[in-house]
Amino acid sequence: MLLVVAVVGHSGWFHGKLPPDTLATTASQAEDVAFSVASNAGCGSFDNELPPQSPAAWRFGCSIGDVPYAIYVYGGDDARSAGLAELRADGRPIVANAYYAVTAVATGPSKDEVLNATPPPASIMDPFR
DSSP states (O other): OOOOOOOOOGGGOOOOOOOTTOOOOSHHHHHHHHHHHHHHHTOSEEEOOSOOSBTTEEEEEEEETTEEEEEEEESSHHHHHHHHHHHHHHTOOEEEETTEEEEEOOOSSOHHHHHTOSSOOOOTTGGGO
8 A cells, every 4th residue: 555645835735624613722723713714705815824913812814816804713702802802993894703803904995995986895804704
């Protein structure tokens, strides 16, 4: 019997599939949750090399087309409450479910330009709803 093992580069790493509503207790579990969120939304790329927000809050990146997103995975209620308060204070649109949140990374036109566009653009957060 011949066993073949292949090593894949950064962008092709295998991720375990944990449901997005999983309470992650390790960085590896948080990465799996974030990858599930990104996959479900149709992200074309996934970045697992961003520094954690805290020992119980991890940050990942993904993009859909030319729109970059930050995915935050929280390891408990306290981390989630603190993380969501910080995201809301930034004023950016967020989608929060279970123990994760997603926000668009600030780039492109100003908020006023987007709000005054005719017709109004579709929400860039729709893929994560």
